[in-house]
Amino acid sequence: MQKKLIKLVNDFPWYFLIAVISAEIGAILLILQYKQVAFFANQVMYIGKKFDSVTGILIGIVAAVFIRGIFQFFSDWFSQKMAVQIKSKLRRDLIKKATRVPFHTIQQRSVFQTLMVDGVEALDRYFSQYVPQILISIFVPISILLFVFPLDELTGWVLLLTAPLIPVFMVLIGRYSKVVTERQWTKLNRMSHFFIDSIRGIKTLLLFNQGENQVHRIKKVSEDYYEVTMKVLQIAFLSAFFLEFVSTLSTAVVAVEIGLRLLYGRLGFEEAFFILLIAPEFYLPLRNLGLRFHAGMNGVEAAKNIFAFLEQGEPRNNSFFLNQKFDWNGFKNIRFNNISVIYPESKQKVLNSASFNIPIGKSTAIIGPSGAGKSTVFQTLLRFINPVAGVVSLDDLSISEIDIDYWRKQIGWIPQKPYLYNGTLLENLKLGNPDVNFQQINQVLAQTFLRDFVARLPYGLETKLSDIGTQISSGQRQRIAIARVLLRDCQLLLFDELSASLDPIVEEQILNNLKEFSKNKTLVSIAHRLHTITSSDEIIVLNEGKVNAAGNHQFLQSHSDLYGEFLKTYFGVMA
Numbered sequence: 366m367q368k369k370l371i372k373l374v375n376d377f378p379w380y381f382l383i384a385v386i387s388a389e390i391g392a393i394l395l396i397l398q399y400k401q402v403a404f405f406a407n408q409v410m411y412i413g414k415k416f417d418s419v420t421g422i423l424i425g426i427v428a429a430v431f432i433r434g435i436f437q438f439f440s441d442w443f444s445q446k447m448a449v450q451i452k453s454k455l456r457r458d459l460i461k462k463a464t465r466v467p468f469h470t471i472q473q474r475s476v477f478q479t480l481m482v483d484g485v486e487a488l489d490r491y492f493s494q495y496v497p498q499i500l501i502s503i504f505v506p507i508s509i510l511l512f513v514f515p516l517d518e519l520t521g522w523v524l525l526l527t528a529p530l531i532p533v534f535m536v537l538i539g540r541y542s543k544v545v546t547e548r549q550w551t552k553l554n555r556m557s558h559f560f561i562d563s564i565r566g567i568k569t570l571l572l573f574n575q576g577e578n579q580v581h582r583i584k585k586v587s588e589d590y591y592e593v594t595m596k597v598l599q600i601a602f603l604s605a606f607f608l609e610f611v612s613t614l615s616t617a618v619v620a621v622e623i624g625l626r627l628l629y630g631r632l633g634f635e636e637a638f639f640i641l642l643i644a645p646e647f648y649l650p651l652r653n654l655g656l657r658f659h660a661g662m663n664g665v666e667a668a669k670n671i672f673a674f675l676e677q678g679e680p681r682n683n684s685f686f687l688n689q690k691f692d693w694n695g696f697k698n699i700r701f702n703n704i705s706v707i708y709p710e711s712k713q714k715v716l717n718s719a720s721f722n723i724p725i726g727k728s729t730a731i732i733g734p735s736g737a738g739k740s741t742v743f744q745t746l747l748r749f750i751n752p753v754a755g756v757v758s759l760d761d762l763s764i765s766e767i768d769i770d771y772w773r774k775q776i777g778w779i780p781q782k783p784y785l786y787n788g789t790l791l792e793n794l795k796l797g798n799p800d801v802n803f804q805q806i807n808q809v810l811a812q813t814f815l816r817d818f819v820a821r822l823p824y825g826l827e828t829k830l831s832d833i834g835t836q837i838s839s840g841q842r843q844r845i846a847i848a849r850v851l852l853r854d855c856q857l858l859l860f861d862e863l864s865a866s867l868d869p870i871v872e873e874q875i876l877n878n879l880k881e882f883s884k885n886k887t888l889v890s891i892a893h894r895l896h897t898i899t900s901s902d903e904i905i906v907l908n909e910g911k912v913n914a915a916g917n918h919q920f921l922q923s924h925s926d927l928y929g930e931f932l933k934t935y936f937g938v939m940a
């Protein structure tokens with residue numbers, strides 16, 4: 366996992382290099398500064414020189430402090446910059462991926478949300494602090510050793526031998542903290558899923574007097590998260606204490622060993638003083654690495670989930686037809702060939718070896734009881750879900766061979782529950798075709814009987830739908846969705862329960878307008894309107910994921926008992 370993360374650094378090598386080199390220069394400046402301090406102390410305190418004779422050195426020390434500050438700033442700034450860049454890159458990748466792997470459940474949505482917000486954020490400290498610190502904690506102690514060894518070999522050895530204590534301890538504690546961080550992550554996911562779910566269903570919950578209960582449940586889930594977070598903090602504090610202890614102890618060993626030799630005159634005052642000053646600095650980067658290790662671990666755990674999301678399989682996307690004009694009239698049928706579909710997280714075959722043809726340039730109606738798999742046929746056509754068996758093809762050309770973006774551009778889909786996103790009404794209308802002009806928009810508004818609605822909006826087409834969100838009725842919502850498709854230049858129309866929430870008075874006319882629009886196009890409607898069904902060129906009767914019968918109205922009347930029964934039950938007409 367860490368390898369993949371380090372790879373991300375590769376994309377921004379300069380930031381990383383500048384951060385580490387600045388830190389290293391800062392460290393060398395610090396060493397030089399301490400050398401000057403030791404020299405100064407030796408001259409003034411030990412030899413007893415006049416203060417005036419060494420003011421140059423004093424200025425040197427102050428300058429070193431100042432310049433070191435600048436390099437420290439550079440180091441922090443560039444590591445932060447690198448982290449920000451990597452975070453945006455990951456967020457971009459996540460969003461890109463999300464457009465390619467459709468979410469079928471609310472769990473998937475909340476997992477995605479957690480990844481986007483907390484997941485990516487958890488990597489901030491990993492990149493801005495932990496990763497640069499790894500190199501810093503190698504380079505800085507080595508530089509210090511390079512100065513110390515020539516001065517005093519014994520101290521050099523003491524430093525060298527005590528240095529590994531900290532990393533070894535870190536690895537030990539890392540094993541344990543990994544388990545706890547993993548648990549923390551799972552709980553965070555659960556909590557956010559639960560929370561989104563409750564907010565979405567708040568009205569239903571209130572209606573059934575479950576508000577109070579839900580509050581208790583949320584409290585319980587949050588407490589679980591709180592507990593495991595405290596565990597993580599506990600480990601972090603404990604290890605901080607231990608790191609402090611180890612490095613203080615090691616510094617003490619150096620101090621004693623130096624003090625004794627100073628006492629017996631085996632070591633000069635200047636060397637001894639310098640070593641005493643620099644010894645804590647030797648352990649400092651290692652100690653910091655230990656402290657940042659936890660931030661790092663948290664990031665690694667988040668990264669696991671991020672990469673799992675980014676690396677999941679997506680519907681195959683060949684660039685076979687990319688940018689190539691696509692002649693629908695060159696094909697006869699969209700073929701469903703023994704298609705079986707299973708939604709993730711369920712085992713049931715929602716479509717079960719279904720085979721049927723959708724004639725191109727004609728109208729097809731799909732009928733069948735609720736749960737028969739009608740909307741799933743659309744999900745498959747839209748390539749939001751891949752069949753587990755069978756091939757959907759344009760005559761002999763499998764649609765999975767067609768570039769997915771290009772394929773979807775051909776489709777005008779009105780879902781069962783149309784979605785209006787958080788922009789202005791105009792933006793929502795132009796979603797399917799950004800190039801339409803106002804004349805076209807006005808015409809379509811008239812066709813969908815939306816003119817009065819728009820006229821009543823405070824800013825007309827420029828009204829933000831989020832501002833009037835709940836004031837849009839499902840009929841208006843449906844008509845906006847219809848208008849959106851009417852503005853789109855598409856060849857394959859998928860209408861799911863189109864007239865379900867349309868006003869009967871305008872329904873007839875809107876449907877006529879749509880009929881005009883869908884002339885020479887391939888229209889598939891999931892219909893519950895008698896006329897739409899009987900006037901379709903092809904009718905497909907679905908039941909429990911299987912095709913029960915297919916043909917036109919006349920054919921089915923004489924050949925399918927289920928069709929007759931369906932018409933009788935739903936419309937009270939005798940076939």
Ligand SMILES: Nc1ncnc2c1ncn2[C@@H]1O[C@H](COP(=O)(O)OP(=O)(O)OP(=O)(O)O)[C@@H](O)[C@H]1O
Pocket residue numbers: 469470708709711715733734735736737738739740741742781
């Ligand atoms: N995202 C999903 N995850 C799991 N199962 C699903 C999902 N969507 C639908 N199903 C299941 O697939 C089956 C068929 O659903 P589908 O939406 O295709 O039915 P439908 O024929 O359109 O029904 P309706 O007339 O009620 O809209 C149902 O049993 C449903 O529970």
Ligand SMILES: [Mg+2]
Pocket residue numbers: 739740741781861
């Ligand atoms: Mg449906």
